[in-house]
Amino acid sequence: MMTLLFVTLALLALGSALAVILSHQVLYAALWLIVMLLALAGVYALLGSSFLFIIQIIIYAGAIISLLLFIIMFLNIQPSNLPQERQKFRTLGFAALLVAPFAWLLGELVTTLDVAPVAVGEDFGAIGEVGLTLFYEYLLPFELISLLLLVSLIGAIRLAQKEPHDLL
Incomplete structure (x- = not known):
């Protein structure tokens, strides 16, 4: 059950982070960022770190995003005012090709390590x-x-x- 919840939160965090990058509206990108930060707070809760869970929600998903939304609305950023990037998917594909070997290497290292679980106090x-x-x-x-x-x-x-x- 915990693994399923972790995978769900991880996929939600990855999907919303991707939506932040690919969003055409700045306001929508900020809203997707809220979803990503809340999913990360859920991961902290699953790990048993109540302090990080609370701080993530109060500081990041609350105060920082409120400030970011205020700045976006104050500046009245429109998509027509932003620089147009026609090669977004080409850049994203290049970045994926660049990161893929490192991700594969990291996966190989993680699966071959013999790591014992760390004992944590109460x-x-x-x-x-x-x-x-x-x-x-x-x-x-x-x-x-x-x-x-x-x-x-x-x-x-x-x-x-x-x-x-x-x-x-």
């Missing part, structure tokens, strides 16, 4: 354990990332201003 993926690890062992990198995000947010606001102002 609290694997628990939000409390992730939080404790994040705030005790990785406090400095966490704070540096938050500072980097703050500086990039201030820079984005500064770039979005209509009239340039003095910094002082």
Whole structure:
């Protein structure tokens, strides 16, 4: 049952990712991206990682896609404004021919490896354990990332201003 659910979610993720690439409307591509991100969240849930499942839905399928849809609607992107690519399927076929040998090699490597399943603890993926690890062992990198995000947010606001102002 779990294998069938995994295969279904994987095919849904692959199909929707392909729809993102081949979609002619930017808004439809963003909607297919939501489907792909939700399928990936389902894979995280199957793996037993509740924290990644929740973060995937809240951050990516929620906040990031909302921001992306807002930008698409704000810019009023029309298919006539986008560059026309007549050789899309030729490029896709070339990419498939380029990737196929590596996919075959990866498949051969995976099937010949003798890998024992990894034993995971009872609290694997628990939000409390992730939080404790994040705030005790990785406090400095966490704070540096938050500072980097703050500086990039201030820079984005500064770039979005209509009239340039003095910094002082």
